Amino acid sequence: MNKKQNTAISKVSVNMLFILLCLVTLFPLFCLVLASLKPSTELLRFGLNMKLDVHVMSFKNYAYLFQGGSIYFEWFKNSLLLLVISTALTLFFSSMVGYGLAVYSFKGKNVLFLLVLFIMMVPLEIMMLPLFKMTVALKIVDSYTGVILPFIVAPVAVFFFRQYALGLPKALLESARVDGCTEFGIFLRIMMPLMKPAFGAMAILQAMGSWNNFLWPLIVLRSKEMFTLPIGFASLLSPYGNNYDLLISGAVLAVIPIIIIFLFFQKYFISGLTSGGIKG
Amino acid sequence: MKVVHSNTQPVMLSEEKKRSWLSGLLYSRKVAPYVFVAPFIISFLVFFAYPLVQTFVMSFQEVLPGETTFVGLENYRKLNNQTFYTALLNTVQYTFWTLVVLIPIPLVLAVLLNSRMTRFKNIFKSALFIPVLTSTIIAGIVFRLIFGDMSSAFMNSFLIKLGLKPELWLSSEGTGMFVMVLLASWRWLGVNMLYFLAGLQNISNDLYEAADIDGASTFQKFFHITLPSLKPVTVYVLTISIVGGFRMFEESYVFWQNYSPGDIGLTLVGYIYQQGLAYNNMGLGAAIGIVLLMIILIVSVISLKLSGSFKEEH
Structure with a gap:
């Protein structure tokens, strides 16, 4: 009886703990939405408080976004464009490399794989200055080529695709060869479709990375019309007070699509993000 | 093959x-x-x-x-200055605190979530995962609002209610670090928890059943079965957290951009950015980069070595 009571109490407290934690976690998002409904003058004067004053709150900030002349949707479009192109290219090249490393045995294979692991450990930030000089020399500064090209092969994705490709049925490979398929044809027509789940997970990971990417685009992109959302938002920040009316409603519109997509494709998000170290 | x-x-x-x-x-x-x-x-x-x-x-x-x-070695000699030491100290402190928060807490939460005690597992998992979907910049904007300087801003009005003095959160060293670490913890807690959850799936139930037969307590099982079995995942999370901590930039940029009062938000990467791109002092920036590279390599080799993961062939 006593033991039963004990487990009941711990059950309740553990669940309460998680409920509380979830509320705390979701609180900043609630704040974001709340702030987007308040006039920026009030935010500047009083900061964000929890007062739900219906007389002051309105959708004016959103209306302001949609009225012509705001650069916000330009940034949104840029972010979206970059996301699509960079995700598609990165997935294609990374899957190719990962597949090559998994399926064939050839000289230098182990060295290449170690290099993949090594790159995963060395952050880009260390060499961003020469990399920036290079983009200047190649005349790809302030262009999306400059943002995408240096990272077109993502080591994390190569690693993941390699792990996945190790489990592909080798018998298919042989029978396709007998049928006269080229090696690349085998990859494109037979193996790629088999790697669909890996593509799902990596697509989400890369797309999220691109959507939230900050430092490198901040360095490469120079003109306002080329900015992506995070860079655009950051350009509106200043130590002395911010252009809140565009910033906050814009932030809400940038976050909500991802959360909706997440709720639909949770499995892919989670396997993509936790894939790195755990056997695929 | x-x-x-x-x-x-x-x-x-x-x-x-x-x-x-x-x-x-x-x-x-x-x-x-x-x-x-x-x-x-x-x-x-x-x-x-x-x-x-x-x-x-x-x-x-x-x-x-x-x-x-x-x-x-002129650039390296120039690194012997107060600003560099501030940046280094800030980065080390930030990394240290994110490790303190983002390893043990997600681990315990994962164990609790994995236990039979918790209901609504998937809802909890999703809710805790959502922060990482927001970019650091957007999350930082919200944190700036919550931790605004005015006494009417949320956090300060909360402090006042508790009978404490309001803070100028982003103007002094300790509170600035606190807000940066909090921002990172908010975003990554759920993801790290999922890493540990994935690790827990690999532990065979037989171990626990055998322990039950031997009459082991919950704590004994945690310390003698769960923790040792989670070691590979822990090493992985530790390593990526260390690298992540040392490359930190955005969490500081969103609060102060290039210049923070008294350099309270200056990190090594921020210093590279400031010297190399704002002051066009690329040589010095590169030297900071090399020092950062050395630190990251040494620290990750030590963490891998201490955890004995060189012995296991992967």
């Missing part, structure tokens, strides 16, 4: 003779692997190896538009 030399080989050979040189290439099993890995080799050489070597070279140079001069 082994390439299977099956009896299809002779057929392939005789066919291959008929084909042109190009299609011979397409079918060749000797050439194909190199075609597949070529994108990696090229991008590694051009966008990794070359810039890495350049960083090293640059750290011994004074780089001015149109001319570079070799200055020996």
